[in-house]
Structures are given as structure tokens and as C-alpha cells.
Amino acid sequence: MALISPSRRLRRTAFSEGVEAQGVKAYTVYNRMLLPTVFESIEADYHHLKNNVQIWDVSCERQVELRGPDAAKLMQMLTPRDLRAMMVGQCYYVPIVDETGGMLNDPVAVKLAEDRWWISIADSDLLYWVKGVANGWRLDVLVDEPDVSPLAIQGPKADDLVERVFGESIRNIKFFRYGVYQFEGRDLVVARSGYSKQGGFEIYVEGSDICMPLWNRLFEAGEDLNVRAGCPNLIERIEGGLLSYGNDMTDDNTPHECGLGRFCNTHTAIGCIGRDALLRVANEGPVKQIRAIEIGGDAVPGCDRVWPVFAGGKRVGHLTSAAWSPEFKTNVAIGMVRMTHWDAGTKLEVETPDGMRPALVKDKFWI
Ligand code: THG
Numbered sequence: 001m002a003l004i005s006p007s008r009r010l011r012r013t014a015f016s017e018g019v020e021a022q023g024v025k026a027y028t029v030y031n032r033m034l035l036p037t038v039f040e041s042i043e044a045d046y047h048h049l050k051n052n053v054q055i056w057d058v059s060c061e062r063q064v065e066l067r068g069p070d071a072a073k074l075m076q077m078l079t080p081r082d083l084r085a086m087m088v089g090q091c092y093y094v095p096i097v098d099e100t101g102g103m104l105n106d107p108v109a110v111k112l113a114e115d116r117w118w119i120s121i122a123d124s125d126l127l128y129w130v131k132g133v134a135n136g137w138r139l140d141v142l143v144d145e146p147d148v149s150p151l152a153i154q155g156p157k158a159d160d161l162v163e164r165v166f167g168e169s170i171r172n173i174k175f176f177r178y179g180v181y182q183f184e185g186r187d188l189v190v191a192r193s194g195y196s197k198q199g200g201f202e203i204y205v206e207g208s209d210i211c212m213p214l215w216n217r218l219f220e221a222g223e224d225l226n227v228r229a230g231c232p233n234l235i236e237r238i239e240g241g242l243l244s245y246g247n248d249m250t251d252d253n254t255p256h257e258c259g260l261g262r263f264c265n266t267h268t269a270i271g272c273i274g275r276d277a278l279l280r281v282a283n284e285g286p287v288k289q290i291r292a293i294e295i296g297g298d299a300v301p302g303c304d305r306v307w308p309v310f311a312g313g314k315r316v317g318h319l320t321s322a323a324w325s326p327e328f329k330t331n332v333a334i335g336m337v338r339m340t341h342w343d344a345g346t347k348l349e350v351e352t353p354d355g356m357r358p359a360l361v362k363d364k365f366w367i
Contacts, residue, residue: 010034013059014149014211018219022229030060030123036231043326046235049198050327053157054230055218058195059149059211063204064107064119064127066134068141071115073271074134078119079109080255080272082265086111091176091191094119095255095263096126097274101281102251103258104129106243108193110178110204118204120150122245133273149211151203153218157225158200164221165214166190170201183217184210195232197240197367235323238332241292241365248290248320248334254281257336259290288317288338292362293348295331299324301353309335309359310349316341319350319359328366337361 026038110118166181178191189204306318317337344363
């Protein structure tokens with residue numbers, strides 16, 4: 001593919017200078033912002049992530065902030081996940097749906113206070129939907145995108161690195177919980193979360209001015225841990241079944257089709273805008289669903305469009321993410337498969353750019 005021309009519409013981040021000094025080789029665009037995709041190579045980055053610790057500029061995970069007396073009410077209108085038991089200090093993975101039950105985004109919600117929330121969004125313009133809902137319902141809440149740049153620390157040595165900067169108490173943070181830690185006299189939310197299965201943290205850096213100082217401090221502190229700049233890794237996230245909004249699902253899909261039914265409490269999520277539509281589909285169950293798929297043969301090419309999936313010459317679904325896994329020595333993939341062919345062990349055929357390949361429905365993702 002040709003290069004993409006930089007311009008003001010394609011936002012750089014407050015870490016871009018550091019990312020470029022670390023030799024970023026490729027970017028994608030996410031929420032109209034730069035997101036690194038390759039440093040050494042996808043495979044070399046993958047091995048390093050699984051054995052060491054990486055620092056990821058995920059500033060493109062923009063925050064939609066809700067602030068005001070109606071913040072919690074608005075948050076519940078957006079998602080079929082029941083938020084009543086959620087406490088300050090917790091993060092929830094929340095499907096966001098429209099009035100038809102279609103997925104608009106799959107962010108992480110961060111409850112900062114009863115009247116203050118962050119929605120850490122995937123790649124879609126959620127801000128406009130949230131502002132529309134808030135204004136249309138005349139809610140007493142401010143909705144905006146604050147100057148917050150998430151920085152992820154991922155990999156088996158993430159605790160060792162983050163401890164050196166924020167102190168040993170970070171080891172006690174539980175999964176999808178956060179604590180508030182100081183850096184250069186500022187309060188930062190540090191959560192145990194991140195878009196990998198290797199463990200680690202996400203630092204929600206509030207204020208662009210302290211982004212590069214924190215970046216540099218982490219690299220200095222991690223020199224003997226072989227710390228490197230990294231980014232969400234295509235191979236590792238497919239192995240882990242981490243979905244990518246816009247790739248693996250769109251607004252045409254319900255959370256149930258995406259395998260996100262476990263994050264929905266449609267009966268008790270009173271106020272959710274898509275609730276009536278989802279009650280209907282939740283009762284009947286989806287007729288197609290996301291599956292882990294193994295593709296035969298040697299390494300597949302990159303997947304930048306849907307790859308049709310067939311059984312006995314009949315179209316039964318499609319794949320949307322695929323890569324060669326060095327650890328599992330097979331091609332790993334994420335696909336959407338019709339009910340008639342979604343059982344584990346079902347043999348399929350996938351049309352890749354370099355020809356038809358055998359494929360197999362797995363019972364679960366690899367990690
Ligand atoms: N972290 C933060 N914001 C984000 C992402 C993130 N915004 C964009 C994108 N990633 C949103 N999508 C996801 C997808 C998966 C997860 C988080 C955000 C995730 N899932 C875990 C899993 O499936 O194993 C755990 C879910 C759970 O048990 O609650 O972490 O990564 N800040």
C-alpha cells in the first residue's frame with residue numbers, strides 16, 4: 001500500500017515523538033489518531049511482548065467523559081450491562097448499543113465518581129452519539145473529550161516496571177480495578193487492564209505536558225528489564241480472542257453475535273436504549289456468532305477485507321482477522337459463523353487472497 005499523508009485531521013499523540021524515537025515502522029488510524037502497529041516486526045514484537053515488558057502509546061483510546069448529576073443515568077442508557085453494582089475504583093468492559101441493539105463501540109468504562117465517568121472508546125465516533133443522547137433527553141451532564149492519553153504497560157514484567165515508578169502498592173491492584181498514583185505532583189489513574197493477555201497496566205495520563213516525562217521515566221526505569229516500545233499485537237490479540245471494533249464486529253452486529261452476551265444483563269439494565277431490541281434477540285439467541293477459527297497451510301497474508309467462509313460450497317460466514325501464530329504453529333483467526341456450522345470441530349473452507357484453504361471451528365481461543 002502507498003503511504004498515508006500526514007495532516008492536521010490525522011492527529012498525532014502526546015507520545016508520538018517518543019514512539020518515533022523508538023523506531024515505529026507502521027501506523028494505523030484509530031479515532032482519527034495515530035496508533036503504532038509495528039516496531040521491529042509483528043512477529044518479533046509478539047515474542048518480545050510474551051517475554052518482557054512493552055510500553056504502548058494507546059492515546060487513540062480516547063475518553064468520553066461524563067460529568068454531572070445525570071452521568072450514571074446516561075452511562076446506563078448506553079449499555080446493556082447492569083452498572084448498579086459497579087463501584088468507584090472499578091472498570092467494566094461494556095458493549096454500547098443503539099436502538100436496534102447494534103454495537104456502536106466496545107469500550108472500557110471507568111467509574112471515577114458517582115457523577116464522573118470515562119468511556120475509553122474503540123474506533124468509532126461515540127462522542128456524537130453520547131452528546132445526542134444527553135441533549136435529546138435533556139440530561140444534566142457535560143459530555144466531552146478530555147486531554148487524557150492512555151499509556152499501556154503490557155507483558156510479564158509489567159509489575160516490575162510499574163512498581164519502580166509508582167511504588168510496590170501497584171502490585172495489589174486487581175484486574176479491572178484502578179488506583180490513583182502521583183507523578184510529578186499530578187494524580188493519575190492506573191488500572192490493571194490492557195489489550196493483551198500478557199497482563200499489565202493502563203495509565204490514563206491526564207495532561208499532555210506530562211506524557212513525554214512519564215514515557216522517558218518508564219524507559220529509564222526499565223532499561224535492565226529489556227523494556228521496548230510496543231503496540232497492540234495482531235497475533236497475540238487473535239490468540240486471546242480480543243475483538244477489534246470495525247474489523248471483527250460493526251453496528252450490524254448485536255453483542256450476542258459478538259460473543260459478548262456475558263457482558264449483557266438485558267433484563268436488569270433498565271434504561272438501556274437498545275434494551276427492547278436486545279430482549280427480543282436475547283430470547284431467541286443469535287443465528288450467527290464470533291468463533292475462533294484455525295486456517296490450514298502456511299502463513300496467511302494480511303486480512304484487510306472479509307474472507308468468505310464456505311461449507312460444501314455454501315456461504316456460511318466470514319473471517320475478519322487472521323495471522324500466523326508462531327507459538328501454536330497454525331494460522332489463528334476470528335470469524336463470524338452461522339449457527340448451522342458454528343460447532344467446534346466443524347470443517348470449513350475459507351477464500352483467502354491466495355486461494356481456498358481448509359479451516360476448522362475451535363471450541364475456544366488459544367489464550
Ligand atoms: N483499554 C482501554 N480502552 C480501550 C481498549 C483497552 N479502548 C478500545 C479497545 N481497547 C476496546 N476494546 C476492548 C476489548 C477487550 C478488552 C478491553 C477493551 C478486554 N477484554 C478482556 C478479555 O476479553 O479477556 C477482559 C474483559 C473482562 O473480563 O472484563 O480487556 O484495551 N482502556
